[in-house]
Amino acid sequence: MASPTSLLKRLLVGRPFRSDRLQHTLLPKRIALPVFASDALSSVAYAPDEILLTLSIAGASAYFYSPWVALAVVVVMLTVVASYRQNVHAYPSGGGDYEVATVNLGAKAGVGWRAR
Structure with a gap:
């Protein structure tokens, strides 16, 4: 008899x-992009909060820069998403850091990624 948790799973x-x-x-x-792009998104998720904290230390006058900082963050995020889309298109077999590094930079570069 299976446990209730395994049945729910x-x-x-x-x-x-x-x-x-x-x-x-x-x-x-349509599923792979958001799943694998979440790694990059989580890497920069804390950035806007930290930028605003730094601007608040500089004083209220520094909040003038907030919209420009937000625009820069949006540009970086769009660049990351575009990069992931290119990788998904260029490496339909799955790619991954190892394959991308090996194909573009040579076998020795790919070995460093494999050791991670």
Whole structure:
């Protein structure tokens, strides 16, 4: 008899995949982009708060720069999303840091990524 938590997990997540079939499973691009771009998004998520904190230390007059800082953050985020979209398009097999580094920078560059 399965436990209630495993039944709930099966209901929410679905049946597990067999290991030998996982390499043939590809995510559609509309799902893959937000899932894998979240890594970059989480890396810069704290930036606007920290920038505003720094501006507040400088004083109320520095808040004049807030809209420009927000615009710069939006430009950076659009650049990151565009970069991820290019990687998804250029490496339909999945890419990843290792493959991208190896193809573009050579085998020795790819080895450094693999060691992470």
